[in-house]
Structure formats: structure tokens, C-alpha cells
Amino acid sequence: MRIVDLIEKKREKEELTKDEIHFLLNEYLKGNVPDYQMSAFLMAVYFNDMTKSELFEFTSLMRDSGDVIKFEKINKFLVDKHSTGGVGDKVTVVLAPILAALGFGTAKLSGKGLGHTGGTIDKFEAIEGFRFSNTSDELVKIARKTGIGLMGYSDKIVPLDKKLYSLRDVTATVPSIPLIASSIMSKKLAIQSDVIILDVKVGDGAFMKDINHAKELAKRMIEIGVGAARKVKVVLSNMDEPLGYSIGNANEIIESIETLKGNGAKDVKEVVYTIAALALKAKGEIKELEEGYKKIDEVVNSGLALSKLKEFINESGGNGNLVNDYSILPAAKEKLEIFSKNNGYVAKIKTEEIGKAAMIIGAGRAKKEDKIDHSVGIKIFKKVGDKVEKGEKLAEIYYNDEKNVKNSKEMILDAYVLETKKIKEQKVVLEIIE
Known part of the structure; x- marks a missing residue:
């Protein structure tokens, strides 16, 4: 069995057998399959999907590549x-x-x-x-x-x-x-x-x-x-x-x-x-x-x-x-209030922008090795559907380092999209699939 043949098979939208998936993943885990070949296989999957059978075998092998945790002594659901x-x-x-x-x-x-x-x-x-x-x-x-x-x-x-x-x-x-x-x-x-x-x-x-x-x-x-x-x-x-x-x-x-x-x-x-x-x-x-x-x-x-x-x-x-005593938690030293420049109703919040605005002041990581500042963050005061007056507070930024605060403020202001007509509140749970 050759890895290149398995890549070709997936490229041509053919279903891999259980033995072929085992061979591919086991050899990769052992270090016998170079990253460039596994990258080619992943891209073939990206374009051609996996069958139900392939996906189950692939997932099961990933699970079995390490420890499985049991709770034998816990008598709870x-x-x-x-x-x-x-x-x-x-x-x-x-x-x-x-x-x-x-x-x-x-x-x-x-x-x-x-x-x-x-x-x-x-x-x-x-x-x-x-x-x-x-x-x-x-x-x-x-x-x-x-x-x-x-x-x-x-x-x-x-x-x-x-x-x-x-x-x-x-x-x-x-x-x-x-x-x-x-x-x-x-x-x-x-x-x-x-x-x-x-x-x-x-x-x-x-x-x-x-x-x-x-x-x-x-x-x-x-x-x-x-x-x-x-x-x-x-x-x-x-x-x-x-x-x-x-x-x-x-x-x-x-x-x-x-x-x-x-x-x-x-x-x-x-x-x-x-x-x-x-x-x-x-x-x-x-x-x-x-x-x-x-x-x-x-x-x-x-x-x-x-x-x-x-x-x-x-x-x-x-x-x-x-x-009962939040002072035990770390708190940022500085606070910046952000006020609306316009009147209107919140029609949309660019949520990813809010997340990035928090990340650049230290609340998240851009790279895995980045260190988080647990004390910093953002509080928003308006949600979709809320009425906003010009000069009314939209958010607060809690920070320790001024370096990216101005950018964070601009990102928050840009994230709030206001319209003249009232928008319905967002549905929170969109669907349940059982």
C-alpha cells in the first residue's frame, strides 16, 4: 500500500477502505508520512468530502490515537x-x-x-x-x-x-x-x-x-x-x-x-x-x-x-x-467609555469585529504563544433592536496597555450598524437537532 495511491483515490472521489484509512493515519502518527503528502490528502478531502463510513473510521482512529477517559466511579448521568x-x-x-x-x-x-x-x-x-x-x-x-x-x-x-x-x-x-x-x-x-x-x-x-x-x-x-x-x-x-x-x-x-x-x-x-x-x-x-x-x-x-x-x-x-466578592478577580487599571456618534436602532453588530477589538487589547490570542491578560475586556451596553441616542454609551473598554486602545475603540464603533427603523430582537436558539 502506498500513500500516493490513497491520495489519488481520494482525489478521484473514490471511497477509502477501513484498512486504507488505518494505514494512512497510523503511518502519519508514526512519522512515516511526510506533511506534504498528508496536506495533499487533506486538500482532497476539502474538495471531495468523506463518505459516512470514511468519516466514522477516520474519527474513531483519531480517538484511539491516545487515552480514553472513563468515569467508572462516578454514579451520575x-x-x-x-x-x-x-x-x-x-x-x-x-x-x-x-x-x-x-x-x-x-x-x-x-x-x-x-x-x-x-x-x-x-x-x-x-x-x-x-x-x-x-x-x-x-x-x-x-x-x-x-x-x-x-x-x-x-x-x-x-x-x-x-x-x-x-x-x-x-x-x-x-x-x-x-x-x-x-x-x-x-x-x-x-x-x-x-x-x-x-x-x-x-x-x-x-x-x-x-x-x-x-x-x-x-x-x-x-x-x-x-x-x-x-x-x-x-x-x-x-x-x-x-x-x-x-x-x-x-x-x-x-x-x-x-x-x-x-x-x-x-x-x-x-x-x-x-x-x-x-x-x-x-x-x-x-x-x-x-x-x-x-x-x-x-x-x-x-x-x-x-x-x-x-x-x-x-x-x-x-x-x-x-x-460574592469580585475584587478577588483581576481588574484592569484603565477604562475608556465609547459613545454613539448617531441616533438610531441597532440593526447589526459585527460580532467578529468586537471579538478582535477585545483580542488586540490582550483578552485573546492572535498566535498560540500569545499571553492573555485576564483582567482586560469589553462591556457592551446595546444589543440588536435597542434604541440608541447620539452621545449615549455603547461600550466600555477595560485595559492596562494603551497601545491598541484607539484601534479597539474604532473597531467597536464600526461594529455597531444603526438604522432609522426598529429591528426585531435576534432569535437566540435557532434550531434544535436531536
């Missing part, structure tokens, strides 16, 4: 939630304590952000002393105690995905739907769970810019899950404006805590409640999602969900008292 990422996406920080309060266990690998703002790990690492589990034993120990099992990605888990993603990043093959699906699902299958709930963001601030591509991605990931005998549900949620009002790591921790106190933004609450209700439905506790909202309200209003977050922070080395 395990939920693995994944988001494709967006601006102000603090859903996991709010959702995990709610699930724990409802009696679930969270089983999730979390990542650091690249571009826009930080990932879930970056948000929690805004808390001094907080340390994510590095081993499955640590993960299981904390998950058993708190019901929240979050762990950072490790070189031992799906190493093939890490190797392939680095190559995709420099060969313009990142947007391939089968390659995205296999990357996400290989990591989901590498950790034990009873249900996988995928939050696929759609819109300007998301990787998937339109709903048709998002639906196709959802379909492929569900197919992989079915092949692996896993229950998979998908929420398509709107990323045509930032989620909530805060962007930046410490800022988003505060907004998450406020949401757990019942003071959160409507859009954050809707996404979180939808995912939590889907978990309740998957477990068989409810038949319709609306039944779940009352249960979720109970654990929020009673303070149980907030206490679960406090416990998780304490168990992870941080100071859980920050849930």
Missing part, C-alpha cells in the same frame, strides 16, 4: 457539552454548576481560545490559584466531589487531532466540514458520557457563518455519534451579536456568576437553559423542554447552582469567595 466558540461565550461557566445542582455530572475537555477572547480554561484561569485537572485521576476526584468534571486538553488525548489541526491551520483546510466534525467528535468520544450536547454557533462571530453549513456540520457529528452508539443532540445558536454583555475573561466570570444569581442576560440564559433542559430530556426526567425550565429555575433561585460553582473553584485551588 454524564453530560459532555461542546461549543464551536464565539464572542462572549461563557455558557460552560454557567451551565456546569447548573447541571451539578440538577444531579448530573459534567464530563468535558475544555480548551484555550485562539482569536477573539479566551476559551473556558482561560476564563477560569482568571481566578488566582485555579488549576485545571491535568490527569484523569484528578478529573474524576473533583467530578465525584462537585459534579463538575472539566479538564484541559492533553498531549495524551487525541494526539492525532493536534497534529492534523496544526497542518490544517497552515494548508487552508480548516473550514472542511468532515475535518471539523472529526476533530470535535474524536475529542467527545475520548471521554465517557451519557449524552453529548453540541452548541454550534452560527453567524458573524462564529466559525460557521450560515445556518445551512451549521446544519450540515450537525448532521455529520450526529452520524459519527450514532456510529459510536453515543446519544448526540445539537443546538444551533445565534452568534450575530456577542453572547451577553461582557467580553474578556475575568469580566465573563463575573457575568456568569450574575447569571447564576438570576441576573443574567436573556440570551445567555436561553442558551444555558436549552442545553440543561436537553440534558434532563436525555436522562428521561422530562418529555418537553419547557418542563425543564422550572427545575432549572429552582436550582438557580435557591442558590444551589452558585454554591456548586463556589465548591468547584475551591476544589480547583481558587478562592470560591469571589462569587
Whole structure:
């Protein structure tokens, strides 16, 4: 068997056999297939897609390239939630304590952000002393105690995905739907769970810019899950404006805590409640999602969900008292207020621009080696559909270094598109696919 023949076969839109996929990936992982040949194969996939059978084998092999985490000592219904990422996406920080309060266990690998703002790990690492589990034993120990099992990605888990993603990043093959699906699902299958709930963001601030591509991605990931005998549900949620009002790591921790106190933004609450209700439905506790909202309200209003977050922070080395004392979190030294230059109604927010405006002041990474400043960020005061008067505050920038603040301000002003007629509020949950 020769690698060049497999590249040619995929180039000609022929289906690779199970043995051929095994040979290709195993040899690449061993270092026997040069990057230029794997790049050619990835580009062939980009143009010619993968069949259902190919994609399942490809994903399964990626999963099996490293460790698989089991939760044998945790007697809980395990939920693995994944988001494709967006601006102000603090859903996991709010959702995990709610699930724990409802009696679930969270089983999730979390990542650091690249571009826009930080990932879930970056948000929690805004808390001094907080340390994510590095081993499955640590993960299981904390998950058993708190019901929240979050762990950072490790070189031992799906190493093939890490190797392939680095190559995709420099060969313009990142947007391939089968390659995205296999990357996400290989990591989901590498950790034990009873249900996988995928939050696929759609819109300007998301990787998937339109709903048709998002639906196709959802379909492929569900197919992989079915092949692996896993229950998979998908929420398509709107990323045509930032989620909530805060962007930046410490800022988003505060907004998450406020949401757990019942003071959160409507859009954050809707996404979180939808995912939590889907978990309740998957477990068989409810038949319709609306039944779940009352249960979720109970654990929020009673303070149980907030206490679960406090416990998780304490168990992870941080100071859980920050849930009532935000001064424990890092704060930026300077603040710049941004005022509207015109009257009108917010018709659109260029969400990716807001994300970039946060990134250039240090809230995110342009390159993997960039260091995040957890204290900086942006707060917006107007959402799509809101009326704005000339001179009214649109946003605030929290910063420590003046270097890119002027550019950040201009990007925020440019991101707000005003019109004379009132625009309808954005729909937050666009569709649920089960």
C-alpha cells in the first residue's frame, strides 16, 4: 500500500477502505508520512468530502490515537457539552454548576481560545490559584466531589487531532466540514458520557457563518455519534451579536456568576437553559423542554447552582469567595467609555469585529504563544433592536496597555450598524437537532 495511491483515490472521489484509512493515519502518527503528502490528502478531502463510513473510521482512529477517559466511579448521568466558540461565550461557566445542582455530572475537555477572547480554561484561569485537572485521576476526584468534571486538553488525548489541526491551520483546510466534525467528535468520544450536547454557533462571530453549513456540520457529528452508539443532540445558536454583555475573561466570570444569581442576560440564559433542559430530556426526567425550565429555575433561585460553582473553584485551588466578592478577580487599571456618534436602532453588530477589538487589547490570542491578560475586556451596553441616542454609551473598554486602545475603540464603533427603523430582537436558539 502506498500513500500516493490513497491520495489519488481520494482525489478521484473514490471511497477509502477501513484498512486504507488505518494505514494512512497510523503511518502519519508514526512519522512515516511526510506533511506534504498528508496536506495533499487533506486538500482532497476539502474538495471531495468523506463518505459516512470514511468519516466514522477516520474519527474513531483519531480517538484511539491516545487515552480514553472513563468515569467508572462516578454514579451520575454524564453530560459532555461542546461549543464551536464565539464572542462572549461563557455558557460552560454557567451551565456546569447548573447541571451539578440538577444531579448530573459534567464530563468535558475544555480548551484555550485562539482569536477573539479566551476559551473556558482561560476564563477560569482568571481566578488566582485555579488549576485545571491535568490527569484523569484528578478529573474524576473533583467530578465525584462537585459534579463538575472539566479538564484541559492533553498531549495524551487525541494526539492525532493536534497534529492534523496544526497542518490544517497552515494548508487552508480548516473550514472542511468532515475535518471539523472529526476533530470535535474524536475529542467527545475520548471521554465517557451519557449524552453529548453540541452548541454550534452560527453567524458573524462564529466559525460557521450560515445556518445551512451549521446544519450540515450537525448532521455529520450526529452520524459519527450514532456510529459510536453515543446519544448526540445539537443546538444551533445565534452568534450575530456577542453572547451577553461582557467580553474578556475575568469580566465573563463575573457575568456568569450574575447569571447564576438570576441576573443574567436573556440570551445567555436561553442558551444555558436549552442545553440543561436537553440534558434532563436525555436522562428521561422530562418529555418537553419547557418542563425543564422550572427545575432549572429552582436550582438557580435557591442558590444551589452558585454554591456548586463556589465548591468547584475551591476544589480547583481558587478562592470560591469571589462569587460574592469580585475584587478577588483581576481588574484592569484603565477604562475608556465609547459613545454613539448617531441616533438610531441597532440593526447589526459585527460580532467578529468586537471579538478582535477585545483580542488586540490582550483578552485573546492572535498566535498560540500569545499571553492573555485576564483582567482586560469589553462591556457592551446595546444589543440588536435597542434604541440608541447620539452621545449615549455603547461600550466600555477595560485595559492596562494603551497601545491598541484607539484601534479597539474604532473597531467597536464600526461594529455597531444603526438604522432609522426598529429591528426585531435576534432569535437566540435557532434550531434544535436531536
